[in-house]
Amino acid sequence: MLADLGFFLMWLCCLTTIYGVGAGIAAARLRHRRLFQSSRMAQTVTMIMCASASLILWYSFYQRDYSLFYVAKNSSNDLPRLYTFTAFWSSLEGSHLLWTLLLSVFSSLALWTYARDNEHIMPYVAASLQAVLAWMFYLLITHSDPFVLSLPARSNGNGMNALLQNPYMAIHPPTLFIGYTALAIPAAYSVAALGYGDITEGWLRSARRWTLFAWSALTAGIILGGHWAYIELGWAGYWAWDPVENSSLIPWIFATALLHSLVVQDKLGQLKRLTLILAFLGFFFSFFGTFITRSGIISSVHSFAESPIGPNYLYFLAAMLTTVAALYAVRAPSIVPAETGKVWGVSKESALIITQFLLLTLAVIVCVGTLYPIVSEAVTSERTTVQAPYFNTFAPWIGLGLVVAVALGNLMRYHSGKIPGGWRVVGVAAAVALLPAGWFIYLGGVFGTERPFALGAQLVGIYLSMWSAICLSWDLWVRVRDLRFKWGYFFKHNLAYCGAYLAHIGLLVAILGFLGNYRGLAKVATLKVGESTELFGYDLRFADLKVTQKANATNYEGHFHVERQGRLIADDLIVARSKYPTSSELHHEIGLFSTLWHDLYVTMSDFDKNTGKSATFELHVNPTVRLVWIATFLMVLGGIIGIFDRHRGARSRDAIRSAA
Amino acid sequence: MRAAQVSAFRPSGLVGLMTCLLFVLSVVAVHARAEGPGVDKTSGSAAAGGEKVNHDDKLAGALDKDKQRSYLDTATELRCPTCTGLSVLESDAPFSVQIKNLVKEQVAQGKSKDEILKYFTERYGPWILRSPPKEGFNLVAWGAPIALLIAGPLLVWFFVWRRQQVVVGRQGVRPTEVIVEELEQRLAVLRQKHQGRQAGEQL
Numbered sequence: 040m041l042a043d044l045g046f047f048l049m050w051l052c053c054l055t056t057i058y059g060v061g062a063g064i065a066a067a068r069l070r071h072r073r074l075f076q077s078s079r080m081a082q083t084v085t086m087i088m089c090a091s092a093s094l095i096l097w098y099s100f101y102q103r104d105y106s107l108f109y110v111a112k113n114s115s116n117d118l119p120r121l122y123t124f125t126a127f128w129s130s131l132e133g134s135h136l137l138w139t140l141l142l143s144v145f146s147s148l149a150l151w152t153y154a155r156d157n158e159h160i161m162p163y164v165a166a167s168l169q170a171v172l173a174w175m176f177y178l179l180i181t182h183s184d185p186f187v188l189s190l191p192a193r194s195n196g197n198g199m200n201a202l203l204q205n206p207y208m209a210i211h212p213p214t215l216f217i218g219y220t221a222l223a224i225p226a227a228y229s230v231a232a233l234g235y236g237d238i239t240e241g242w243l244r245s246a247r248r249w250t251l252f253a254w255s256a257l258t259a260g261i262i263l264g265g266h267w268a269y270i271e272l273g274w275a276g277y278w279a280w281d282p283v284e285n286s287s288l289i290p291w292i293f294a295t296a297l298l299h300s301l302v303v304q305d306k307l308g309q310l311k312r313l314t315l316i317l318a319f320l321g322f323f324f325s326f327f328g329t330f331i332t333r334s335g336i337i338s339s340v341h342s343f344a345e346s347p348i349g350p351n352y353l354y355f356l357a358a359m360l361t362t363v364a365a366l367y368a369v370r371a372p373s374i375v376p377a378e379t380g381k382v383w384g385v386s387k388e389s390a391l392i393i394t395q396f397l398l399l400t401l402a403v404i405v406c407v408g409t410l411y412p413i414v415s416e417a418v419t420s421e422r423t424t425v426q427a428p429y430f431n432t433f434a435p436w437i438g439l440g441l442v443v444a445v446a447l448g449n450l451m452r453y454h455s456g457k458i459p460g461g462w463r464v465v466g467v468a469a470a471v472a473l474l475p476a477g478w479f480i481y482l483g484g485v486f487g488t489e490r491p492f493a494l495g496a497q498l499v500g501i502y503l504s505m506w507s508a509i510c511l512s513w514d515l516w517v518r519v520r521d522l523r524f525k526w527g528y529f530f531k532h533n534l535a536y537c538g539a540y541l542a543h544i545g546l547l548v549a550i551l552g553f554l555g556n557y558r559g560l561a562k563v564a565t566l567k568v569g570e571s572t573e574l575f576g577y578d579l580r581f582a583d584l585k586v587t588q589k590a591n592a593t594n595y596e597g598h599f600h601v602e603r604q605g606r607l608i609a610d611d612l613i614v615a616r617s618k619y620p621t622s623s624e625l626h627h628e629i630g631l632f633s634t635l636w637h638d639l640y641v642t643m644s645d646f647d648k649n650t651g652k653s654a655t656f657e658l659h660v661n662p663t664v665r666l667v668w669i670a671t672f673l674m675v676l677g678g679i680i681g682i683f684d685r686h687r688g689a690r691s692r693d694a695i696r697s698a699a
Numbered sequence: 700m701r702a703a704q705v706s707a708f709r710p711s712g713l714v715g716l717m718t719c720l721l722f723v724l725s726v727v728a729v730h731a732r733a734e735g736p737g738v739d740k741t742s743g744s745a746a747a748g749g750e751k752v753n754h755d756d757k758l759a760g761a762l763d764k765d766k767q768r769s770y771l772d773t774a775t776e777l778r779c780p781t782c783t784g785l786s787v788l789e790s791d792a793p794f795s796v797q798i799k800n801l802v803k804e805q806v807a808q809g810k811s812k813d814e815i816l817k818y819f820t821e822r823y824g825p826w827i828l829r830s831p832p833k834e835g836f837n838l839v840a841w842g843a844p845i846a847l848l849i850a851g852p853l854l855v856w857f858f859v860w861r862r863q864q865v866v867v868g869r870q871g872v873r874p875t876e877v878i879v880e881e882l883e884q885r886l887a888v889l890r891q892k893h894q895g896r897q898a899g900e901q902l
């Protein structure tokens with residue numbers, strides 16, 4: 040009964056959004072304010088109904104109402120409370136509903152909190168957002184309905200995918216979805232700007248805030264996914280250039296590029312059209328990524344989300360692309376850059392262009408690498424694989440370019456190739472950087488690397504990152520010095536700058552962390568109970584093999600006593616394989632001891648099922664993984680701080696000109 | 700006077716920055732020494748290969764250092780047939796273990812990396828390689844990024860820099876002389892006004 044209500048609500052949502060699109064377009068064409076308000080009201084009602092439908096699904100999960108096929112498929116009686124909550128999005132239909140719910144919430148938020156200056160374009164924003172929503176609701180009531188019944192109701196469900204029963208999986212998908220859906224707002228603003236034929240004064244401010252919000256969520260979401268892979272999949276890595284990971288990285292790259300093009304637009308009134316394109320493509324690729332994941336076009340670890348709705352996605356993507364491309368072709372010529380005299384040349388704006396180039400090249404490489412197997416199969420009918428070696432051939436060079444561009448770009452000024460303090464600063468930083476780089480190289484044990492290329496890459500990477508960080512800090516120093524070291528005052532009035540500083544430092548820390556991959560160690564050891572093994576100074580004594588029951592899982596636990604040079608590291612490090620009642624596979628529960636410099640990462644690859652007295656373990660020493668997590672924190676914090684800046688975009692270059 | 704003070708800040712600022720940096724570094728270094736690798740070079744000498752090292756069963760243990768290296772180089776280039784994104788080296792799926800054992804055997808026989816990869820390509824097709832071989836249509840995948848990296852800067856230069864060079868007399872850009880003349884005119888007007896006011900006050 041409730042399930043029918045849920046379906047009915049989604050069906051109504053589809054109608055209200057279609058009305059909202061119509062009302063939005065009419066309001067825009069007729070310049071009719073109340074029609075816009077009506078469209079906005081339709082959106083709000085949609086949000087409420089969609090939230091109600093979602094609540095019904097959650098309620099059914101907690102009621103263990105197995106008359107719902109989705110509930111029966113993704114939960115079972117023994118599922119803990121937390122995972123009953125997250126089971127909501129553990130499969131295709133529910134994650135669609137969550138996606139739609141988030142999009143409808145953000146759309147309503149965007150429509151109620153717009154800046155007064157944007158009034159003319161808001162009907163277009165309302166129409167474009169609701170057009171996307173209308174399609175999502177269409178999908179929800181046709182091909183991806185979470186309220187399908189399966190009668191008679193069973194007494195127990197199939198259970199949730201055991202890989203997803205992890206706290207990180209409770210927050211990774213929603214965080215990522217927040218990022219994806221929030222990217223719809225800048226995209227809608229850019230479609231609105233095209234529809235209206237100009238960029239209004241408040242445009243940049245709103246687009247910038249939403250982009251920063253989406254970017255922060257995406258950053259957090261992507262790395263949470265990496266963290267999940269690291270601790271759950273047991274292959275000792277956090278990034279595999281897996282198609283699904285790639286398809287979350289591409290929108291992130293576009294969002295990053297968008298942020299940098301917004302800066303140029305804010306300061307100089309240039310790159311407006313690039314901004315519009317990037318804003319749209321960011322959202323487009325977030326959808327495209329979903330298409331790759333959901334259509335099963337490339338099978339991957341995330342294949343639990345496959346379904347036969349691929350063609351539908353493809354039609355929608357094609358429709359979206361052609362509509363916006365046509366709109367762009369017609370309207371873009373009327374969106375002109377500010378008439379500014381001196382731009383480009385050697386200056387900050389040029390450094391930002393180079394950053395754009397590097398970022399977009401990376402996006403293209405990731406995209407080519409991800410899609411190449413499909414293309415190759417279509418063209419030559421030969422199956423190929425594109426995995427990490429391909430991406431790792433190119434990505435470090437882009438990273439290198441970005442590290443240099445971050446340093447020089449931040450030192451330079453708009454309209455001017457001059458650096459405060461002169462190019463001497465760059466040289467001094469290069470000399471000073473030797474110190475922290477040497478310190479890092481010594482303590483990080485970089486010279487343990489034997490392979491010349493890996494060693495060289497690390498030395499160059501570490502040195503340049505340190506140099507770049509010093510250049511960045513020098514720029515901060517110069518700016519605060521000019522305010523006579525009123526740090527609080529500076530911070531208060533330059534939140535955008537401070538956020539960017541943190542995010543850029545975060546990038547450099549992340550690169551330091553990534554470089555650790557060049558010097559990882561690993562070892563496989565088959566041990567009997569009581570035996571010891573040794574890696575990187577760690578003495579691991581295999582103390583015991585036990586079988587325990589933990590929540591709904593049966594664990595086969597290997598217990599280790601770990602010492603390092605006579606110092607106790609862990610009295611009882613547990614490495615386990617766990618068996619969930621609903622799946623025949625054994626899942627990894629890793630043993631992890633982490634420091635700033637490296638992680639000791641232990642998995643059990645096999646154990647003697649007859650005697651229970653011996654097992655095979657894989658031991659890894661993964662350097663500087665923790666730096667990657669720290670870096671993410673810095674980047675997300677930077678993004679959030681940036682959102683609160685009141686000055687960016689408040690007086691765009693165009694506004695000043697028109698006021699003059 | 701004030702300007703002199705500000706510029707005097709610069710060297711001392713840098714010294715201050717470096718002192719702070721040194722201090723932080725030394726504190727962290729002392730703290731981190733305890734955790735850092737420092738002493739350990741024992742397993743490093745045997746295992747550190749830059750890439751991850753697996754020395755499982757007897758066969759691999761029997762391999763000398765060069766062959767170990769060759770085994771690792773080869774195994775990282777082969778995909779795990781049953782997983783996504785992983786090499787056989789990173790996976791302990793039964794299929795991967797079989798492949799790893801085959802690689803070990805062939806390395807022990809003294810086969811080179813290329814020969815082993817060829818052996819697997821003949822059996823499973825290029826699909827088994829983690830990156831497509833650089834030949835035929837695959838050159839598109841390898842060439843595109845390189846072409847982009849080379850052509851990109853040229854395109855940027857051509858479309859953005861070159862076209863947007865400041866052209867005097869267009870897009871509202873005026874020659875310097877015109878601006879100077881205009882400013883002087885304005886100045887003259889202001890002077891006249893000022894003189895007029897002074898004259899008025901005197902009266």
